Amino acid sequence: MFEEASEVFDNMFKSSFPLTFIVFIPAVLILVSPLPAxxxxxxxxxxxxxxxxxxxxxxxxxxxxxxxxxxxxxxxxxxxxxxxxxxxxxxxxxxxxxxxxxxxxxxxxxxxxxxxxxxxxxxxxxxxxxxxxxxxxxxxxxxxxxxxxxxxxxxxxxxxxxxxxxxxxxxxxxxxxxxxxxxxxxxxxxxxxxxxxxxxAISDWAITSLEGRLAGVGGEDLPTIVVVAHYDSFGVAPWLSYGADSNGSGVSMLLELARLFSKLYTYKRTHAGYNLLFFVSGGGKFNYQGTKRWLEDNLDHTDSSLLQDNVAFVLCLDTLGNGDSLHLHVSKPPKEGSPQYSLLKELEMVVASQYPEVKFSMVHKKINLADDMLAWEHERFGIRRLPAFTLSHLPSHRLAQRSSIMDVRSDWQTLVVILCVALWPLTSVRSCCTAHLCHDTVPSSRQQVQEDQLSAVVDWLTAQPRAAQLVDKDSSVVSTLEYHLGHYLKDVKRHYVKADKRDPEFVFYDQxxxxxxxxxxxPAIFDLLLAVCIAAYLGMMYLAIQNFGVLYSVVRRITQPKTKTH
Known part of the structure; x- marks a missing residue:
């Protein structure tokens, strides 16, 4: 095939110069044009x-x-x-x-x-x-x-x-x-x-939440401490929302608390008279849809639930990875003598005595039911008249750090410190209600915290985006969280929430x-200019072919050497 093509080009060069020029120049331009890549x-x-x-x-x-x-x-x-x-x-x-x-x-x-x-x-x-x-x-x-x-x-x-x-x-x-x-x-x-x-719109999307518990000892009708953290992240782009601080830090702290307290609840001497309920909620960035449905299922649609009994308080963990401050956000200041008040005072005492570099304060904000979005997750519990508050290093819910695609993994030196600060008051409040348990029998929380495991959990959480539109019920995020909770807690179960088809509270979209x-x-004007140039070129070639004899004689007269005269 190549030999036949070369023979055709060879005959073309020998037969006609204008035809050769017309065909050869465009071929050269095509060969030297940029590559498609x-x-x-x-x-x-x-x-x-x-x-x-x-x-x-x-x-x-x-x-x-x-x-x-x-x-x-x-x-x-x-x-x-x-x-x-x-x-x-x-x-x-x-x-x-x-x-x-x-x-x-x-x-x-x-x-x-x-x-x-x-x-x-x-x-x-x-x-x-x-x-x-x-x-x-x-x-x-x-x-x-x-x-x-x-x-x-x-x-x-x-x-x-x-x-x-x-x-x-x-x-x-x-x-x-x-x-x-x-x-x-x-x-x-x-x-x-x-x-x-x-x-x-994505139809029948299910937001998944997880629940696990540790049963107390000492009889029935025991008070319950609830620890809550939402696992989903939020940002301007779902696929870029890794949510390291908000709320990978809260979930990693909840898992570490579950591990520590499961260890304490293994032994009779440190098994307290408190039920511990751990809840990892979904849809937290969408007005806490998972928590809302969970409360409805436990308070309205069932006859036996730990939330219907004596709830000491609900502790929500949110954005605890960065910063050197700690704020306890409340909707209603705790009354003196209540377990909530004891937790507040223990936090103040532990921070002042052991962690003076951490600035602690209580932030009081009433629930505004007229707002479409709740400020903190504890407000979902406050609406149902359950004593609750949120632990966070942010002084206000309005800060953009809670919904930023720049919330990526960093060196959290304060995370372990704040974890210890949160753990000691829980132990103290629990021990106040159990006569056989005191501070001396509980190991130092700082010594019991496994920093390597905590860091590994944070690395895993921030290795993939956790936007609610990306985490379905079959997601590896949900299954891995369920595995970790099942390793430390009892009666781990899933809770699902789907939007109402007639009046949906939330709708997600694909693509x-x-x-x-x-x-x-x-640009388009280049095509016009190119068309004019091609037309001019073809016109010149047409005139040259039609008047080839005249063109040849002119070229020969110019190129012919002049004869010398003596």
Whole structure:
């Protein structure tokens, strides 16, 4: 086949120079054109949250993207895909893109998310200092938007696309009209296209919660201490929500408390007259749906439950991994002489005597039933008149750290300290109600804490995103948590909550992770310019062939050497 093709080309070269020129030049241009791999780049993108809560839509409503890329420096953003880097991102620029009817927004995140500063305080948010991405992502979810919003992890190819797009977008404003026209015709652009379909609601999604218990000794009708922590994470993009501090720290602490108390409850001398109930709730980031259903099942739909008996208090663990402070959030200050009051005083005493570097305080906030979202998980128990409070290092529930994709694993030196602070009062309150148990018979909590195991649990929890839309009843997260609870506790069981089909309290949507392609393209005016050039080229070749004799004589006269005259 190749020999026949070479013979055809050889005859073509020998027979006609114009025909050779017409065929040879386009062939050379095709051979030296860029390779397909250099003209396209495929990468993974993560879509912003899309969900309905209490009938109110949140997040982005669209998932389809097929438009040309621009940066915010461009004068025209209408129907364009606006690319932003996290280092240059601000809520004002995001709003600018929405106001100009941008076709989509793609935010490029750095490879090392833990290196992004997270020292934003509640004072910064309240005073409108929104030029940092940390609180801005929180504001993006406040309302719904039709524009599809995606997040992508930075790599060399994607950074090159951003740099070229930025150069093209920022140079247009300083050029003349002719230069803009020429630049528009010759510049390279990128068409951003997603491979997925339009998002749709997920039907029959079940949120799973887990329950386990340790029975006390000393007769029936024993008081009950409940320890609660929600396992799901939350962020502007579900697939990027690892929730190390909120609430991987709370779950890891609950598992360690379950291990420690199961060890104490093994021996008669340290087996106290308190029932311990451990509850790992799901849907915590969606107004604590798992806790709400669990309370309904135990208080309204059953005749025998530890929650219907004498509940001493409910301790909720939330965001305990970072910081050097500890706050006990309450909806109602505990009365003097109650187990809740004893726990508060023990916390104050232990912090002051053993951990002076930890700042402890009680934060009182009444439950506002008019709000669509509850502030803390203990408020679910407070509504049902159960004494409850939340232990957290955050002074306010409004801080954006509770719902950040930058909440990744870090060196938690204070986690073990706070765990010990939380453990000692539980032991003290329990021992106050059992005459045969005192502080001297209980081993030091600091000595009993297995830091390696605690760190391993935190590493496992932060190794995968735990957004409620991604953790179904068959998830490895649920099965592993169930295994650990079953290793330490008795009567471990699952609880499921599904949204009502007629009036759903929550609705989740799919298409949260897609593949995006960036194709190198030329603008439409380039096609017009190319068509004019091709027409001119073919016209010149046609005239040259029709007047080949004249052209040949001219060329020969020019190239023929002049004769010398004597």
């Amino acid at each position: 250099e003209a396209a780049h495929e990468f993974t993108v993560y879509r912003m949250q899309q969900y309905d809560l209490q009938g109110q839509p949140y997040g982005t409503r669209n998932a389809i993207l097929n438009t040309e890329a621009r940066t915010v420096e461009a004068e025209v953003l209408s129907r364009r895909c606006v690319i932003m880097r996290l280092a240059d991102f601000s809520y004002e620029e995001y709003q600018k893109a929405l106001r100009q009817s941008a076709g989509a927004v793609v935010i490029i995140l750095p490879k090392n998310m833990s290196a992004v500063p997270q020292d934003i305080t509640s004072h910064d948010v309240c005073n409108g200092l929104l030029n940092t991405p940390f609180p801005s992502f929180h504001l993006m979810l406040a309302t719904e938007t039709i524009v599809p919003v995606y997040f992508a992890m930075e790599d060399d190819e994607l950074l090159s696309i951003y740099t070229q797009t930025l150069t093209s977008s920022s140079s247009q404003g300083s050029l003349s009209a002719a230069e803009v026209l020429l630049h528009t015709a010759t510049a390279n652009g990128f068409q951003m296209v997603t491979s997925g379909a339009q998002s749709k 949260l992770k897609q593949t995006m392609n960036a194709y190198r393209v030329k």
